Amino acid sequence: MTDAKALTQLQSGDQQALEWFIDRYGSYVGTIVNSVLQNCMRREDVEEVTADVFVTLWKCSERLFPLNIKGYLSRVARSLALRKLREKALELPLEEDILLFEEDSLIE
Helix, strand or coil: CCHHHHHHHHHCCCHHHHHHHHHHHHHHHHHHHHHHHCCCCCHHHHHHHHHHHHHHHHHHHHHCCCCCHHHHHHHHHHHHHHHHHHHHHHHCCCCHHHHCCCHHHHCC
């Protein structure tokens, strides 16, 4: 099957076409997501973002043209992985005592 044929089937709601895209591009997308997250997140986070890429493909398939599905998946993977990094950064607690200095060390 070609990307164009699979996309046409996906646009008509065929779940097997989505499975075809996952089989064909799943490891490619996972590699991109993993490289963006740079091993700073759990494997489950990488898998979640990778799955979200294919959910986005499913939801947006009607607006896509079969010219460069691989490039589209690459852009979505990078975007969602960066979003995940930003969300993780917002969750990190700041240690209040990190910036504590002794008053004597500041006067010199």
